Amino acid sequence: MVDKRLTIQKIKILEYLHSVHSHPTADVVYEAVKKHIPNISLATVYRNLNQMVDSGDVLRLEINGEYHFDGDVSKHLHCYCSRCGKLVDVFNKKITDYAIKNVDLPGFEVSNVQVLFKGLCTKCS
Ligand SMILES: [Zn+2]
Ligand SMILES: [Zn+2]
CATH class of the missing domain: 1.10.10.10 (Winged helix-like DNA-binding domain superfamily/Winged helix DNA-binding domain)
Known part of the structure; x- marks a missing residue:
């Protein structure tokens, strides 16, 4: 690296x-x-x-x-705890592939997607 x-x-x-x-x-x-x-x-x-x-x-x-x-630049998404601010990786190829494939944006060749899920972590919920 x-x-x-x-x-x-x-x-x-x-x-x-x-x-x-x-x-x-x-x-x-x-x-x-x-x-x-x-x-x-x-x-x-x-x-x-x-x-x-x-x-x-x-x-x-x-x-x-x-x-x-x-430091991880591979395709992945994130989930954010709206109470304590914890930010965790979400490796879900299904969602990234689906989003990239179905975005259907004329004039763009989409290669990556950023999604931020929000909720409460187990400590906070
Ligand atoms: Zn939390
Ligand atoms: Zn990450």
Whole structure:
């Protein structure tokens, strides 16, 4: 996964994102990466995250005006607990394939879909 165009900052950010499934915000990523690169700034983390979103190495989800980052860029959906904010992966090929196949949008060749399910996690319900 890790290739030469990546700087040490990007490598540490990616390593962290690949080690968690919590879809952290930039602040959380910053706290984690700071342990490896003490002089890194939050702005640098933001910049690197956004560059990796543009290059397709990281997924960015906007929920309630806040950005969450995901190191898993494979086709998957998310479910959000509207009480505690927990964000979990939903791997349901049936839904993604169905949505992509049936979107029927002239002028577009659709290759991926983002769906956010909302509800309550078992702890909150
Ligand atoms: Zn919850
Ligand atoms: Zn995810």
